[in-house]
Amino acid sequence: MQITSTVAGRENAVITLFSDVFSDSDGADEGALIGKLVRQMLTRTPEADLVPYLALDGDSLIGAVLFTRLAFAQDPRTVFLLSPMAVATRWQGHGVGQALIRAALEDLRARGVDVAVTYGDPAFYGKTGFQPVSVEALAAPLPLSHPHGWIAQSLDGTPLTPISGGSACVAALDNPAYW
Template sequence: MILSEGIAGQEAQIIALFEATFAASEGASEGAVIGDLVRGLLSKTPSEDIYVFTAHDTPHDTAHDKDRLIGGAIFSRLVYAEDPRSVFILSPMAVASPRQGQGVGQALLRHALTKLRDAGVDVAITYGDPAFYGKIGFEPLDPERVAAPLPLSMPIGWIGQSLTETPLVALTGACSCVEALNDPSIW
């Protein structure tokens, strides 16, 4: 397996991976919603506000003769109006259905968090299942102290971690996200 950063002309494959993975796990309409979300993130987000990390199987791993995309994790910038720290949110993330439950997701996220830390990102946040993300260091956040950009339908999924030695206790000020995430239906 190869873990990489960047899109490198793979927009269509990345969108297709997210659409197929969420269609398989949550139904066709959710697959379409997440596919559109990823299309929007990749096309509308300024390059300094987004990181895309991917996992590929190589011919060595499979019977195929080309690398195959098996995982993706998209981070985009959150801005806290009165806080100078660099904050990114992971949303969404997917591992291809036949490769789930084999450690790909955890390996991809560990790689991503190391790269973000090296790039000077202070805080990583996500909005998802604490049972999975807790394995990679995400802990519950108090929305009163770390605001979300839009109202949360499942506050239990609001989780994050510091990438520095300073504990993540609070981020000050109102929170805003990139345009593609600024949609109440996905929160």
């Protein structure tokens, strides 16, 4: 498996991967919703605010995760949000997702990102160092329907401390349907 942050020329394959995976797990409507989200993220998010990672088996796209900037006006730390993530249905359970996240976090650390956040299953993401965090310690950009899924980790080697002020996500994620 090869991991790359180069999406150029693979945009449609990335969108299809997310649409297919979410359709398989949550139905066609969810697949369409997440496919639309990924398309908007890839086409409308400023380059400095989006860091994609792809897992390839030869030329085949088998997984992808997108990290986008989560801005805090009152805190100087650089924070990126992991969302969404997908592993091709037939590759699930083979360690692709965990390897992809670990490689992405290592690269983000090397880029100087201070904190990584995600909104998902603490049992899955906990395997890569994410831990529950309250919205009082790290504000979500929109109200969370499942606050127990708000998880984060420090990437700069220091303990995660509260982040000051409210947060703002990229435009594509600024929709209550995702939260």
